[in-house]
Amino acid sequence: MRLVLNLCEWQLVRMISAVALSLGAVLFFVVTVGLVLLPADVERLRQPLYLSVIECRVQPQSERTLSLLWYMPRLDTKGWVHQLAWHDLRGERPQVEFAWPALEPTCTGRGAAPGELFVGCWDGTLWRVDLSQPKELPRRLPARLEMAPHVLSCSADGRWLAALGPQTLEVIDLSTGQTAWMIGGGQVRTVAMHPREPRLVVARHTGEYAELEAATGANVRILASFEEPGIQLAFSPTGDRLAIVASGGRHHLLDWSTGRSAWPDGWIGPYSRSSIVQFSPSGDRLITGGESVDSLAVWNLRTMRMERELHGHEKAINGVSFLDEQSLCSFGADGTIRIWNLDSDAPPRVLTIDVTAQAS
């Protein structure tokens, strides 16, 4: 009997010891991890909000710029807030003024007329604004998409607007504001209007790149076919070249008339984890993502060599916009806009977008 009692006692002691040791170890690591990692988080949380510059619509011959900002207040549960905001490109912390706060934009696209901009919103509505008349209210287009668009591209004649959502590509006839035709089923990954002709190119989920009539959606030709579908397309200013970023990160450069690769023979093109691709105003330079998502590569298309890599952003770069042939504006998830002189090795001018006052 005593032996049984002893046995039970020992088992109980073992169990209590095991639980105490385990509890002690867990508490030790909770305190250690807390002491090591939490101070950095507390410092981060002291900043009032997180902000990302998604698009930056620089107006030629003007310091005034309209940017699409996404920000998230730290001490609020509303989540992301989407706003268009006016600011200039002077100083380190430019004054920011929200434009049309009632809109909840997801993307913007340049129109054919100078200063014309189309805005796609979360609720699927499309709006037309005139950047030269900032006091004027935006005009809503009659067409409404099922889901928020993430790409808007207007034809050179100003008649057709391609709006791409997660599942559907709709082409709007801007003379009536109604949808002219659409492709559903998530077949189209990205789209771009030709800068001279009423045609568009669509990147299909199968890896095909097709030229379509803007008015009818009729298939004109299959331009090219790759293993991976495109996620970003950009035409050169004259429309003679098409740059493609495929989903695997490979960049293709095609001759628009032939559909053949415009890279030097035997070269398969650069690779980047970023989806950025943009031609300079002359078409002599091509900007792509660099070796990481927070860097850019500048390609000279005359020599077909990389001129330089641009490093400086602290988080992923969301896009780029040319001010002129030499000046490039990049913007990203670190809430900054950086203006680079491509002919100089000087560091970029850094503008930090701060909307703490407006958001509170």
Add this chain to the structure above:
Amino acid sequence: MSLSLAPRIRPAAMFDRPAQRLAAAFFALWVFIVFVSVFDGYLVFRFRNLIHSTELNPLGLWLITANGGQVWALLGIKFAGTILACSLLLLVYWKNARLGTLIASALAALQLSLLLFLLLG
């Protein structure tokens, strides 16, 4: 008949090198298991505003949903489970050192996979 807290290893062998190595290996694996579990809990706390959309464990997701998006129940159960598992592991080790170390190795391998997923995935 006598009882001892030590595992079933002959007293003469208690201080020999293989037994020490086994004890050291078990201790290292056991500490690693606790650390990864605590680190996982820290990440749940750190990203508590996003966890409802990123949690892959269906039980964890259910606990978050059942608590209106709050992570405290998940954290409580996670730590209680860790203490329970580590206590059982110690009991097994004290009963049979080799078996305990074997189970600890398997658990540590799983925890290593979890850690790599958390850091790189």
